Amino acid sequence: MNRKMKQDTKTLTVNLICQVEGSQRLHSLRALMLSDYGLKDLPADILKHMKSIKTLDFSRNNLTTFPEVTLKTLETLDISENNIDSIDFVKNLPNLKQLMVEGNPNIQTSHKIEAVLKCPSLMKIDGDDLDSIHRQIQHIKEKWKLQVQAKFEVLYEDRFTEDMSEEEFQKAVSEFKAIVRSDDLFASANSETEKIIIEQLVTEVAEEVRSGRHFRSDVQTPQTPRSARLSRKLSATSPKTSATTPKRNKSRNHSSLLDSPTLKMPQSPISPISTPHNRKRRRDSDQGELTQKSKRDRKYSPLTWMMRKNTVVDHDLISLPSVPDYDPVYFLRCHSEGNDPSDEVTKVWRCSFEPSIEDPEKTTNMLATCGGQTVCLIDCNTGKVMKRYKDSNKYECFYTMAWTTVQLNNNRKEKTNLLAVAGQSADIKLVHPSQFVMYATLEGHRKYVSCLTFHPNHPTILFSGSNDRKIIIWDIGIPNMRDYTVLFKKLHVLQAPDTDALNLVLSMPSQTLLAGCEDSCFGWKADNIKKILRDPDYQFYLPTVSSDGESNVSTARETVDGLAALKNGYVVNKCVGDDIISVWNVKDQLSNNDKAHKRKVKAHIRSVGVKPAALLHYTTQDVDYINMGTNKEMMVVGDDSGNLRLYNINELTNRKSKSCDDIMRPSRVLEWPEIAEGPMKQFCQKEVVIVNSACVSHDGEYIACGTDNNLVCVWRQSRDSSEEEMILD
Incomplete structure (x- = not known):
């Protein structure tokens, strides 16, 4: 066919096929090459008769669509260099192996992903393998998978029983599919690709239910939020997951540690400690091969914990007001990989008491902890792990968490607590603690997330700091408690200059966001979240203390691994390698520096020399990522020897801020209990215990900490201050 005749062609006809292929027998046609014929229309009535077609080439035409026609034998389709804007038609090509679509201006990568999802037989697109698309x-x-599974549990788990009929089963699955197809359930799915994948996941979950691999009454799947609940049946019958509640009497206190009849000793008891010269986040390292000791070879004997409570600080230091004594009551190992009680490699990075829904100034006795793939919710009254969420990503390691209390969008004005957790995967997971359902995932960071904090006055505003040197501000929205629908959005991305944030604090009297970083401390004006600047407004130069006790503003850059908010606008910070913890008032520092000078570090960043209102004696160590906990009256921080230092800061934060060079000793030091004897002695040696984080309940009744050797330690205010022996049954 000559060029002019090609240009005059607009529609595919039988006559055209005859001229090109020499036959009108469409049913036996195996290949049709019509490249560069100026075609604009492909009638479905013609294509549907091609029962044996394997190759179609309609490249370099003027096609805008490909007809909805089923071609079961087609293996290769070339529609490149047209004006196609949808590839939904591939669902009708069940044996298609190669698809060429390049040169269509409206076809994007997302369309190629859709093609693979809708046509599983595809092997190549535009000549390329599909590895990256997969x-x-x-x-x-x-x-999305955990969210689909979680919503299935919440909405339909109770309806599935072993004796339900096929009709009942199909009805329940169909209802769930209808809900997921609606715009309400997964409104945050912002692309057609995600919606297709969600639809497929619904089918997969339904098939798992059908085959009995999911939601059986006697099985809890380790990879779903449902499995996060500890099996009460297992706890009652197996020593592997049982913890003994101590029976207190006048002469003895009893503590409990998650124990197992089978001891497994790691070849390497602890991962190397980081130093300021090589500061990388301490990882959960591989345990290597484990050796087993048979249950019948063990001889059980009482485990005696002798409390050593002598002071370890210099008596020449200024005294702070006293605080009550505390007794260790529960030591739990609930973050182990594979529920292995001898796992002392997994690190418990953070712990935090749940806020009271009725009073935001108070906490409950429920303690959240995170480490490894796991988030736990522990009742400090009983020492029981009430709920446990394990992430499906085997490479996940949770480093941080934050609580918030939100008011639900219902007529009853109910409130509920929400928990945000994040870590190595760079994704932030939102968890509803009453069901321990992970209902949303926030994606925005490129590297691991080190810190999270919620705005005190705007409970849905979340700040996240990451190793990618970004601080992201999110609005996490308020979930619908019926189906956990939620709309969340990214509000702003802040830049920490050449460093990454380790802790975030909002100081409300000054309306300032503080970031304790690997390299200095920075601040942003946060009085108007909508207008917050990308780069920080302030760089805070923190004090150093010379040997004679005088404090000076440091010009060296410090790793601020500890930062916490106190009342009345005060904050407390700790730097790696320093034996002094500084207490200072943010608003006063900004006011004083306004009067003194306005030297800028670079661009609009203003330097602020911090003059502390109090200096607290700590301990010299090079271990990083040790976080502090506070309530209105007390601050608690651990160290690299398993000790907890308690500081009564009530008077410090009530008085008028003024510079002070006096160094104050801790109000009390709780030393790591020394194990005199017993089968758990090998797991809790004092020299390998690093306290990663600590927290204190609002009333000071409980103190909790997480350690580097996979322990959650709960201390309770002592009923009397006499030294006592603790027996672990």
């Missing part, structure tokens, strides 16, 4: 699909599936 990786993208897997990533999106990981994002």
Whole structure:
């Protein structure tokens, strides 16, 4: 056919096929090459008769659509260099192996992903293998699978029983599919690709239910939020997950440690400690091969914990007001990989008491902890692990968490607590603690997330700091408690200059966001979240203390691994390698520096020399990522020897801020209990215990900490201050 005749062609006809292929027998046609014929229309009535077609080439035409026609034998389709804007038609090509779509201006990568999802037989697109596309699909599936499973549990788990009929089963599954197809359930799915994947996940979950692999009454799947609940049946029958509640009497206190009849000793008891010269986040390292000791070879004997409470600080230091004594009551190992009680490699990075819904100034006795793949909720009254969420990503390691209390969007004005957790995967998971359902995932950071904090006055505003040197401000929204629908959004991305944030604090009297970083401390004006600047407004130069006790403003850059908010606008900070903890008032520092000078570090960043209102004696150590906990009257911080230092800061934060060079000793030091004898002695040696974080309840009744050797330690205010022996049954 000559060029002019090609240009005059607009529609595919039988006559055209005859001229090109020499036959009108469409049913036996195996290949049709019509490249560069100026075609604008492909009638479905013609294509549907091609029962044996394997190859179609309609490249370099003027096609805008490909007809909705089923071609079961088609293996290769070339529609490159047209004006196609949808590839939904591939769902009708069940044996398609190669697809060429390049040169269509409206076809994007997302369309190619859709093609792979709708046509599983595809092997190549535009001549390329599909490995990268399959990786993208897997990533999106990981994002949504837990949420689909969690919502299935919440909405339909109770309806599935072993004796339900096939009709009842199909009805329940169909209802759930209808809900997921609606815009309400997954409104945050912002692309057609995600919606397709969610639809497929619903089918997968339904098939798992059908096959009995999911939601059986006697099985809890380790990879779903449902499995996060500890099996009461297992706890009652197996020593592997049982903890003994101590029976207190006048002469003895009893503590409990998660024990197992089988001891497994790691070859390497602890991972190397980081130093300021090589500061990398301490990882949960591999345990290597484990050796077993048979249950029948063990001889059980009482485990005696002798409390050593002699002071370890210099008596020449200024005294702070006293605080009550505390007794260790529960030591739990609930973050172990594979529920192995001898796992002393997993690190418990953070712990935090749940806020009271009725009074935001108070806490409950429920303690949240995170480490490894696991988040636990522990009742400090009983020492029981009430709920446990394990992430499906085996490479996840949770480093941080934050609580918030939100008012639900209902007529009853109910409130509920929400928990945000994040870590190595760079994704932030939102968890509803009453069901321990992970209902949303916030994606925005490129590297691991080190810190999270919620705005004190705006409970849905979340700040996250990451190793990618970004601080992201989110609005996490308020979930619908019926189906956990939620709309969240990213509000701003802040830049920490050449460093990454380790802790975030909002100081409300000065309306300032503080970031304790690997390299200095920075601040942003946060009085108007909508207008917050990308780069920080302030760089705070923290004090150093010379040997004679005089404090000076440091010009060296410090790693601020501890930062916490106190009342009345005060904050407390700790730097790696320093044996002094500084207490200072943010608003007063900004006011004083306004009067003194306005030297800028760079651009609009103003330097602020911090003059502390109090200096607290700590201990010299090079271990980093040790976080502090506070309530209105007390601050608690651990160290690299398992000790907890308690400081009564009530008077410090009530008085008028003024510079002070006096160094104050801790109000009390709680030393790591020394194990005199017993089967758990090998797991809790004092020299390997690093306290990663500590927290204190609002009334000071409980103190909790998480350690580097996979322990959650709960201390309770002593009923009397006499030294006592503790027996672990």
